[in-house]
Amino acid sequence: MPRSEKRKFYTQARRGSRCLRGSQATKTKEGKSSSSPSHSLEAAGQGPGAISCSTLQSQGTTKVPVSVDARVTKRVICKKDEKEGSSQALLPTVKSCEDSLTKVIAILVEFLMSRFKMKKPILKAEMQKITGKKYKHRFPEILERASFSIEVVFGIDMKEMESPMDSYTLVSKIDLPNNGRVSPGRGFPKTSLLMNVLGVIFMKGNCASEEIIWEFLNKMKVYAGEKHFIYGEPKKLITQDLVKLKYLEYRQIAHSDPPRYEFLWGPRSHDKISKMQVLEFLAKINNTVPSVFQSCYEEALRDEENTTLSPSISTITTCMNAPDPCPEDPVIHEEIEIDASIYI
Structure with a gap:
């Protein structure tokens, strides 16, 4: 027999003996563990603790080449992705x-x-x-x-x-001083915040408590005492600046102890802004139409009709009808949802 063939023969023989010893050792282990039903389930890959390739490798029962294991894993993942559809990719x-x-x-x-x-x-x-x-x-x-x-x-x-x-x-949308910045200097227009506050007041029956206003503004990620990169210090803006400009009215609720406060439309808002305009703004934010807010929409239509007949009468009537004290109307929680991401 040529030398090269002899080497090949002895190599195969040694491999065969190793496989034989390995199989015998495996049989011996299986025989010892056969008395435990949970172990047999795990070995068959049917129980919650099914033996994995990595477990077998750590126990020395068999050797799994890392490169092969990686290729198999990659193939399984690819097949899973194909089953789930190409859209996820x-x-x-x-x-x-x-x-x-x-x-x-x-x-x-x-x-x-x-x-x-x-x-x-x-x-x-x-x-x-x-x-x-x-x-x-x-x-x-x-x-x-x-x-x-x-x-x-x-x-x-x-x-x-x-x-x-x-x-x-x-x-x-509103002719605020300094292009909507309220006060001279740098900064962004505050018109949107005013429109939102006016909308809450309108939908709460033309009067809204301070707690309700802040509950709504918090949905916009606007908080009292925290400077906002667009609106500045919001509490000062709505309780002082816009009050001085007469766009908002801020007053103490009668007989409240400790003192509580409420917001109403200011005389300048009644003069410069229509309820329909505010309703359209809120509807756009919520991706809907003003008529969805049925009671408010009907009131806005009546307000427009009165304004067409006599603007001064409309303003006076609205101010006289402002409720006192502020009503507890839950409409705002049921009908308005704010997507905070558009303000961030």
Whole structure:
């Protein structure tokens, strides 16, 4: 027999003897453990403690090459993914695309607000340069989402201008001083916060306790005593600044001990803002229509009819009908839900 074949023969023989000894040892162990039914179930892979490849490897019963074990694991995972459908595999890509789109929208909102502060018109061509060629086909969607953001967060409407060039202008929903910043200096418009507070007051029967106002504002991540990056110090804003400007009335509830306070529409709000306007704002935030708030919608329609006949009579009538003390009406908890993410 040639030398090379001899080596091959002896190698195979040694391997065979090892396998034989290993199988005998395994049989011996199985024989010892057969008296325990739980062990037999686990060895068969049928019990809660079924033996895994890693367990067998640690016990020395068999050797599983790491590379093979990894390949098998990878194959099992791939098969599982195929069963679950290819849609899950696309989720990270979709999320990445949405994140990029959100960043583009945020940049566009920043640009729009800078133009609002400077009181300059906005050209469509300028906005398309910001969004870039990559999102050219999605520009209408980007513009719509940016417009929605500045409306609900800042209380500013985006309107298309009548001009040869495609241009837009931004108009505050309420004519607050300093472009809605209330006081001179840097900062963002506070119009949205005022609109929300007026909405709560209206839906609570034209009068809302301070506790109810803060319960609502907390849903917007606006807290008393905590400076907000858009609204500044909110308690000072609604109990002092907007009261001085006569957009809100802040008074102590009669016979309350300890003292409790409530909010009403101020005379300037009655003069400058309609109930329908506030209702439309709240409806837009909740992705619905004003008529969903049936009782308030009917009152807003009556208010508009009275305003058409005589604005002064409407204002006087509304002020005279303001309840005293503040009613405990749970409408706000049942009908208005705030998506806090749009304010963050």
